[in-house]
Amino acid sequence: MLPMDESPDVSAEVKSFLRGRITSYEQLQTLLLLRQRRAESLSARFVAETLHVSESAAAEALEHLSSVTLAEVQLGSGTPSFKYVPGSVHLGELVDQLADAWEHNQLVVMNLMSSNALERVRTGALRRFADAFIIGKKKTDG
Numbered sequence: 001m002l003p004m005d006e007s008p009d010v011s012a013e014v015k016s017f018l019r020g021r022i023t024s025y026e027q028l029q030t031l032l033l034l035r036q037r038r039a040e041s042l043s044a045r046f047v048a049e050t051l052h053v054s055e056s057a058a059a060e061a062l063e064h065l066s067s068v069t070l071a072e073v074q075l076g077s078g079t080p081s082f083k084y085v086p087g088s089v090h091l092g093e094l095v096d097q098l099a100d101a102w103e104h105n106q107l108v109v110m111n112l113m114s115s116n117a118l119e120r121v122r123t124g125a126l127r128r129f130a131d132a133f134i135i136g137k138k139k140t141d142g
Contacts, residue, residue, distance in 0.1 A: 010101045017094045018112055021068045026053055030061040034071055034084035041074040041081035
């Protein structure tokens with residue numbers, strides 16, 4: 001297996017985009033679905049049925065994509081729907097590159113996502129470990 005810095009078909013910018021904005025497979029699939037159906041506003045129910053995930057997972061993915069400026073919430077029929085609207089032209093280009101990488105080499109993209117997830121777990125564990133010493137010190141000072 002290639003080191004993540006040598007992944008074919010995925011630019012450093014796309015790797016950074018994945019690391020910073022896409023934290024789950026559901027978010028990735030939802031983003032690609034929104035992009036594919038960019039002329040439409042999609043509900044969590046539609047996304048759930050299309051991707052075969054729970055409606056709550058679809059709703060969380062849609063809300064996340066909205067929070068990272070990749071989708072806009074469309075209100076109107078009582079139930080929110082979401083439309084693919086990248087916050088900038090550059091973001092749209094990165095999503096296009098990601099979609100191309102996904103189409104041509106899903107394994108590389110999944111490996112990148114797995115590596116990113118492991119890094120988030122390691123970073124979180126290190127923070128909790130460091131916080132344990134800070135909290136312990138405060139307890140003895142008081």
